[in-house]
Amino acid sequence: MISLANPTRFLQLVDAVVPWLSALVIGLLGIGLYLAFFAAPPDYQQGETVRIMFIHVPAAWVAMGCYAVIAIAALGTLIWRHPLADVAAKAAAPIGATFTFIVLVTGSLWGKPMWGTYWVWDARLTSLLVLFLLYLGLIALWQTIEEPGRAGRATAILALVGAINLPIIKFSVDWWNTLHQPASVFRADGPTIDPALLTPLFVMAAAFLALFVLLHLIAMRAEILRRRVRALQQTQVVRAAVAGA
Numbered sequence: 001m002i003s004l005a006n007p008t009r010f011l012q013l014v015d016a017v018v019p020w021l022s023a024l025v026i027g028l029l030g031i032g033l034y035l036a037f038f039a040a041p042p043d044y045q046q047g048e049t050v051r052i053m054f055i056h057v058p059a060a061w062v063a064m065g066c067y068a069v070i071a072i073a074a075l076g077t078l079i080w081r082h083p084l085a086d087v088a089a090k091a092a093a094p095i096g097a098t099f100t101f102i103v104l105v106t107g108s109l110w111g112k113p114m115w116g117t118y119w120v121w122d123a124r125l126t127s128l129l130v131l132f133l134l135y136l137g138l139i140a141l142w143q144t145i146e147e148p149g150r151a152g153r154a155t156a157i158l159a160l161v162g163a164i165n166l167p168i169i170k171f172s173v174d175w176w177n178t179l180h181q182p183a184s185v186f187r188a189d190g191p192t193i194d195p196a197l198l199t200p201l202f203v204m205a206a207a208f209l210a211l212f213v214l215l216h217l218i219a220m221r222a223e224i225l226r227r228r229v230r231a232l233q234q235t236q237v238v239r240a241a242v243a244g245a
Contacts, residue, residue, distance in 0.1 A: 007084065007224050007228075010084060010220075010224070011225075014217045014218070014221045015221075017217065018217060021210060021213060021214045021217070022214060024210050025207060025210045025214050028206050028207035028210055029207045031203055031207075032054070032200060032204035032206070033204075035199065035200035035204075036051055036054035036055075036201075036204055037051055037054075039200065040054075040196055040200045041197075043197070046113075046114065049110060049113050052110040053110070053197075053201065054200055054201055054204045055106050055204070056102075056103060056106040056107055056110055057185075057201060057205070058201070058205040058207070058208040058209075059099045059100075059103045059106065060099075060103045061208070061209075062096075062099045062205075062208045062211075063099040063100040063102075063131065064131070064166055064169060064170070065209075065212070066092050066095060066096030066099060066212060067131060067134070067135070067159075067162070067163070067165075068166060069088065069092050069216075070092050070093060070096065070159045071159050071160055071162075071163040071166075073086070073156075073159075074089060074155070074156035074157070074159040075156075075160070076088075077152050077153060078153065078156050078157070078160075084220070084224075085152075086148065086151075086152030086156070087220050088216070088220060089138075089155065089156065090142055090151075090152070091216055091219035091220040091223050092216055092219070093138045093139050094139060094219070095212060095215050095216060095219065096135050097132060097136060099212070100128065100131050100132040100135060101132060103128060104125075104128060104129065104132060107125065107128070120179055122176070122178040122179050122180065123172035123173070123176040123178050124172045124179075124180040127165055127168045127169045130165050131165055131166075131169060134162040134165065137162075138155050138158060138159060138162075141155050141158060142155055185198070185201070
């Protein structure tokens with residue numbers, strides 16, 4: 001693992017893993033979508049609209065997990081000075097924002113037939129919107145500060161402050177009276193969802209997780225190469241200035 005701190009070795013790993021991971025993502029998504037939209041029965045209360053759950057819930061798990069990755073990477077930037085920590089955080093932010101956007105859209109589509117409205121300002125929805133805004137804030141901050149080192153430290157601080165939103169999202173349905181149902185999958189007494197619905201949900205969750213890892217590795221590779229190009233350009237500018245002097 002320590003050797004992966006070397007960007008060159010990390011790029012070699014990514015090149016080796018990406019084809020296999022791509023095949024895994026395609027396979028899991030194919031199986032998951034078939035189970036979710038063709039094999040799984042409709043819910044006795046929600047009918048066919050329950051199928052939105054197979055996109056909405058895994059996307060929510062990945063959106064929160066992605067921010068946890070950014071928070072851990074922020075510690076790596078501020079405390080351990082890991083050379084790839086800032087790269088990992090910057091690469092994860094747009095992916096997390098996309099998954100969070102999917103959560104908000106599918107949640108609105110699911111909420112209309114269930115609650116009679118696309119949006120309500122309850123704790124779960126509001127905290128997820130805050131998560132989306134945090135992602136956008138991190139992306140904007142990286143774009144605003146040109147020097148990668150300063151940008152990495154500034155965004156790391158913002159990421160750690162924003163991490164307090166994760167337990168709020170998770171426990172909002174327990175702490176406040178919200179329209180969202182309480183936890184029905186990860187419970188001390190076991191899931192309350194029927195296995196016919198739970199199996200497709202877990203397969204789709206595995207597919208979304210694999211998709212996140214794939215996209216994250218590709219984005220990290222692109223960011224490393226971009227920084228190398230930037231460093232070469234700066235070196236050429238310095239050499240040209242020295243030669244001109």
